[in-house]
Amino acid sequence: MADDRLIVALDVSTMEQMKDIVDTLGDAVSFYKVGMELFYAAGEDTVAYLRDCGKSVFLDLKLHDIPNTVAQGVKSLTRLGANLITIHGQGGAVMLKAAADAAREAAEELGVERPKLLAITVLTSFDDTTWSGIGGQLPIADQVRRLALLAKDAGVDGVVASPLEAKLIREACGDDFLIVTPGIRPTFAVANDQKRIATPSSALRDGASRLVIGRPITKADNPREAVRMILEEMEAVKP
Numbered sequence: 001m002a003d004d005r006l007i008v009a010l011d012v013s014t015m016e017q018m019k020d021i022v023d024t025l026g027d028a029v030s031f032y033k034v035g036m037e038l039f040y041a042a043g044e045d046t047v048a049y050l051r052d053c054g055k056s057v058f059l060d061l062k063l064h065d066i067p068n069t070v071a072q073g074v075k076s077l078t079r080l081g082a083n084l085i086t087i088h089g090q091g092g093a094v095m096l097k098a099a100a101d102a103a104r105e106a107a108e109e110l111g112v113e114r115p116k117l118l119a120i121t122v123l124t125s126f127d128d129t130t131w132s133g134i135g136g137q138l139p140i141a142d143q144v145r146r147l148a149l150l151a152k153d154a155g156v157d158g159v160v161a162s163p164l165e166a167k168l169i170r171e172a173c174g175d176d177f178l179i180v181t182p183g184i185r186p187t188f189a190v191a192n193d194q195k196r197i198a199t200p201s202s203a204l205r206d207g208a209s210r211l212v213i214g215r216p217i218t219k220a221d222n223p224r225e226a227v228r229m230i231l232e233e234m235e236a237v238k239p
């Protein structure tokens with residue numbers, strides 16, 4: 001059976017490819033992520049399709065702009081009925097609060113369930129070298145903690161971070177804060193462009209609420225078997 005702590009990233013560019021993955025994985029997966037590749041190519045029908053299939057949806061468009069633009073963007077996306085939406089923590093306190101207020105107000109106006117907002121901290125593809133290359137001053141872990149606290153204070157529901165930072169975020173932000181971790185690599189998978197990675201069980205043990213996993217499943221020779229192995233590993237760490 002599905003474990004809704006697992007979110008499979010649908011990083012494909014057509015509805016057909018998306019449907020193929022959803023069909024193949026069947027009841028084993030209940031939560032999917034639609035990111036920019038799929039959304040820009042196939043639009044909001046992707047979200048509607050997943051909802052019609054009874055799946056939960058993480059709409060990952062990483063909004064990052066001035067506060068008013070992000071607030072209006074969040075308002076437009078709230079209409080689609082996704083469960084989770086991403087905005088960039090580096091947009092700062094005013095932008096984060098504007099987004100949180102917009103989600104609440106739009107959901108009330110539309111009479112739909114409020115999407116939970118997640119702030120992106122430091123992308124899992126950064127390591128110390130690429131981080132200092134963009135002028136990052138604090139160590140990555142300190143920057144992640146800082147953005148997590150900023151997001152929490154602004155009324156944002158949680159963050160996206162590497163599993164390597166899950167523990168420090170849990171300690172800093174408490175039990176109710178959502179910690180969603182991509183950069184998950186089961187021992188059978190390769191890292192690809194991910195730098196700050198951990199296994200599913202290690203991420204959960206360190207306090208991750210949900211895991212985002214894409215290529216180790218969708219590019220596997222046998223995606224169903226990849227999911228089975230991941231769920232078995234997750235099962236050992238109870239929610």
Ligand SMILES: O=C(O)c1cc(=O)[nH]c(=O)n1[C@@H]1O[C@H](COP(=O)(O)O)[C@@H](O)[C@H]1O
Pocket residue numbers: 009011035060086120122123124125160161162182183184192194212213214215216
């Ligand atoms: O926001 C995200 O989901 C995200 C944030 C981050 O820091 N790192 C990261 O990999 N992601 C997303 O998580 C997914 C990871 O996919 P795989 O590397 O194929 O497992 C991709 O869709 C990324 O866009």
